Amino acid sequence: MKEFNRKLVFEDGNEYLGYSFGDTCDKVCEIVFNTSMVGYQEILSDPSYTYQAVVMTYPLIGNYGMTEEDYETKHPTLGAFIVGEYNDTPSNFRSTATLGKIMEQYCIPGIYGVDTRKLTRYIRDFGSRKVLITDISTSKEDGMKILEKVDIPTDAVSKVSPKESYHANTRNPKFHIAAIDCGMKQNIVRSLNQRKCAVTVVPYNTTAEYIRKLGPDGVFISNGPGDPKDVPEVIKTIRELHGEYPTFGICLGHQIICLSYGAECYKLKFGHRGGNHPVKNMQTGKIEITSQNHSYAVDSDSLKHTPLEVTHINLLDNTVEGVACEKDKVFSVQYHPESAPGPEDSGYLFDRFIKMMQEVKENA
Template sequence: MEHSRFLVLENGQVFYGKGFGGAAASVADLKGLAPAGYSGAGEVVFNTAMSGYHEVLTDPSYTGQLVVLTYPHAGNYGDMDEWGESGPENRDDIRGIKAAALIVRSLYRGPVPAGRIGLDEFLKNHSIPGITEVDTRGLTLMLRDHGSMRGMLVDAAGDELSDKDRETVLAYLRGFPDMEGRNLLADVGCSVPAIFNPTGSPRFVLLDCGSKANIVRELTARGCKVVLMPSLSSAEEILAYEPQAVLISNGPGDPAVLEQQISAVQGLIGKTGVFGICLGHQLISLAAGAKTAKMKFGHHGVNHPVRDEETGKVFVTSQNHGFTVLEDSLPEGVSVWFRNANDGTVEGIKDDSRNLRTAQFHPESSPGPDDAKWIFDRFIELAPTTVHA
């Protein structure tokens, strides 16, 4: 049965809607919750994709975020666990929904194809709250104009949230951590190594900072051996597998606070090929001496044009990131490989002398769907044939 649910933003704005999926906290519940102790709270961001809500929900990079879908209708084709992006298929311990909540204009509740479940049931199974009948256009415009901000879903009786209850929620949000400064890697990724296609070549170590399942699929489909390793692995532990290349995965949170991962990458540079996707791009840039900064509302969607600075060609990409590498901080020898054609931000770097290549976007989920998959071929081409001691 539908019931009133509210999205409260840190600027005091309240959006009314109807609840679906898992339970949201009541205002009374908040008094006993520690900051960051509730899954329905976090940074509110908008995603401009027309489909792919299942992949969005299960993308580890959305950890700690409430996702607003700008496309007005969601749920019409259902959900299947096989579509999940939270780690490889045989690692059930790290799979599931990673987003904190889902915000939609119109939720489909009708029948779905055989073998699938409805979006409402999918969120219920993972205790993740959703809200529908929200003015997502107005909400998106607010986030575009004022930037991403903290927010949370709460349940309450009636069609309005009282001023007293709103102040209680706002007090909770004031104690909730900003995305800037958050280390969320403990909530994603594997805890022990795993090997895929063990007789394959070349040998890649994939440092799992919240890797999407498709990254493993794309590498093994090209014949690679892939060693999936926890994000806390040291350079020495990684090099013990004698990789011909190391790929640093995507993941959530603020890259600048990931000191252990940055140190590990610094220990890898010059000893093997070092490549990165999304958070991996940011970590490699930081390890090379560059700086990152929080974006106003980030890039979230599957329609972002990127220009290859080597060829001048533009292609459309899938993206999900709220931080960017500052171009004027790139050290000598490091140049821009890709650039966002909309706002000019850095979408990839290269340093051929040290065999570094990165992509801020997601070549494993390009919307074409093959527009950017050639980047995996480039990574493989650049993997050295010998391993340095």
């Protein structure tokens, strides 16, 4: 058995030993876990994981390699990957590179050989927290000192949002969407394009005035990393646009919509991340199996003082998973209907957005 060459160090002195893959840099991240059985490429390239070290509970990672078509962003910003078993010889005709090679390219460290079951239970018991991924030679004491000095940055959205607007067009579009990119997964754009929507993607700090000049049929607010209160610019923009356009928000976009109406958000102990979360649609009674990735949730009591109605509930912990304001033609969900990876139960939400814009056009 070869000797361990990497380790994780926590603020309380806990250490987990393993082997290196990907980049070999030291990094301080917020540690979280994801229960998805597939989709490590989409997780690696999801901007919502900026500054986070992701523990994959599925034991074998890397076995089908990486392919050009499946990235959710061109420049992955994941903090680190922690896996049980890493496979560096993938078997897949679509594969063009190994996971480890791509992680080297984007300076993302990885560690394998860790007891991920034990580590996940540790996160569930004590919550998401700072972790240092480092060389085995770093002493526990030095690692704890580094963790004490280094804070997780709060500029994640500004880091991953585009600096300028761009267009994602489709043939013979029927609608034009202004999409506020707070760290948007590309499958959201693809989902809108497939429904004959031309999309103008704008930076997170775009003003309401600029969006009005675009003359969109609808406004979309994307997913993204971090605390929604760290992006007051987006909250202000959405507040100023209330009632002007059909509006749809996903994940961080859901939280931003709720904050714009005066609701409050709070941080979950260890968040929701995976492709198997059951959500109940309160309007139809149906249960959807959903893809999720978020640390924050909307306070249900704070919604009572807003015009927003709760439309979806998480059946694992009763957290708010969706809201709507019929008068303003606004709705949002905490989960990811575009999946990638995950189940496809919730694609109807994009159709709901289309229908809403169509009704506005017909009544204009």
